Amino acid sequence: MGITRNTVLEAWMNEHGHSSNSLADAVNTAVGRLTGRSGGLDGSSVRSWKAGRVRWPKSATRRALEDVSGLPATALGFVPRGQARSTPAASQEDLDMKRRTLVGGIAATAAAAAVPGSGSPRRIGMGDVDRLQQRFAEIIASDHRHGGQLGIEQRAAALADEALNLQIAGSASQRVRGNLYACAASFRSSAMWAAIDGRRYEDAKTHMREAQTLAEMSGDQAIKFRIWSHAGTMYRHMRRPADALAANDVARNLHLTRRDPLFASLGLARQAAIHGAAQDRSGTRRAFEQAQDAMLRADPADYRPVWMLAFYDQAELDSLALSAYLTLGDYPTAEFHAHRCLSALRPHMVRSRAITTTRLAHAQLAQGDGDAATATAMKVPVDVATQHVRVARMLQEFGAALRATGPDGTTVHTWTEHTAAWRMAA
Structure with a gap:
């Protein structure tokens, strides 16, 4: 069998503006985070991937590439050893969403x-x-x-x-x-x-x-879970916790959650966030403990759909805990989960990092540390702060809360100037 060029990887690199050298650098950095020792890739390594000469990178390299891209290796056109490509590689025209x-x-x-x-x-x-x-x-x-x-x-x-x-x-x-x-x-x-x-x-x-x-x-049980779990999140954001619990329970009662502890963990983590919105402290704590236990029991080698692999991990569990404890008014616990989340977020989680950073600023401000809170909020990238509806609203609420602490303070002036620069940049 001849060598088949990996046009899927090429299309992804073009979409994200990566050269062979820049992708090699990004993966080397991710390998360093995973193993404590930087990877040894260079541009020629990535060119071998694109040419199809390397069809399945080594495990640490593969995991690092998945962290950088937010996609499983198979979704980037790589083929596990011993398997053949079931279909021809997709063309650039198929993959380039910019068209x-x-x-x-x-x-x-x-x-x-x-x-x-x-x-x-x-x-x-x-x-x-x-x-x-x-x-x-x-x-x-x-x-x-x-x-x-x-x-x-x-x-x-x-x-x-x-x-x-x-x-x-x-x-x-x-x-x-x-x-x-x-x-x-x-x-x-x-x-x-x-x-x-x-x-x-x-x-x-x-x-x-x-x-x-x-x-x-x-x-398909997995997609049923995703839809009903999203419905629970939607009703939570709409401040309808009873409907949120009912929808999330549909997801949690699918037999998939009994077969795969990771799905059970996600269902429980979102249930805990809903309990937080309902001001149920004991329910929040108990559900998060169960979610953490289920996550630890999950086998990382089990097959899971791309949407699950791309986002649910320890960082997302801590993100949901942050949301719940912030709503409950337990600001020290919220700050603890914020720092844990930020330290574990994968590079592709741009939106999640902005949301977590904004929530951390709220938790710090609520504890009376306006200087630290403002410095934290200023870390949110301007494009996310101005273009993402949820982040923009949370930052507006932060500004209002900051001004309520003393409208003439230096910190308030700093924040006002910073947000004015955001508006000009947007």
Whole structure:
């Protein structure tokens, strides 16, 4: 078998502005964080990946690359030893989300196949599913960089339509059709999450209803969990804790959570955050203890979907704890979890780092340390502070709380000047 070029990795590098040398440097740094010793890659190493000469990097290098990209190695076009590529590598045109032609190729084929007299319908296979799943991995990566943007919501919804269009594009096995419904549900759940993160709750509910229907048709337990867990988060942000608990319980009662402790851990961590919103201190503490225990029991070698691998880890558990204890008014405990979260966040979690930093500033201010709180809040990057709805609102609330401590103070003046510079930069 000949060498197949890894065009998936090439497309990801182009999307993120990486040269071979810059990606090698980023992975070496990540290897250093993981092992205590910097990696030994250079540009030629990455060029070997792109050329397909190295199809499955060594374990530490692979984990570091996953930390840098926020994607599993398989989603970057790498193939585990002993396995063959099941489908041809996706082209740059398939993978480059900047082209904004998400409904073009596959949807056009579907429309042509559906027209009488256009010839025999083609066979839809797992190769089509694999290409959609790669698009889903790109949506996940974009969400972690930008979060809450209307463009992400619209792209995800368009991709859901692509997946459904394939249902009429030709003949397919029951397995393939189930996977297409799962893909469509996955994209709708991402559109739902982008709307939640952007505080567009009515749009989020519309995506939720469509995602739930598609998930039922797919029979995919993991995507059902994601949708109902997101629904719980949505109702928590809407300050409807009873509805939040009910939705999250649907996710937690899926048999998937009994089979995989990591799903159980996420369900419990989000339950704890909901208890925090409901001012239930004992429920919050108990659920977080159970979530931590479940996480420690989870086998990292088990298969999990890309969306789970990309975000849920110890840092996310601490992020949810930070949110809960901040809502409860337990500011020292909130600050403790904030520092733990920030120390463990992976590089691709840009949106999460901004949210955690802002919450840390709130916890510090509530303990009377305005100088430290202001210095913390000023660390939020200007693009996130001005373009992410949730972060912008939290920073506005921080400014109001800071001014309430003494409107004429030096710290307030510093913050006012800083935010004025943000507005000019935006």
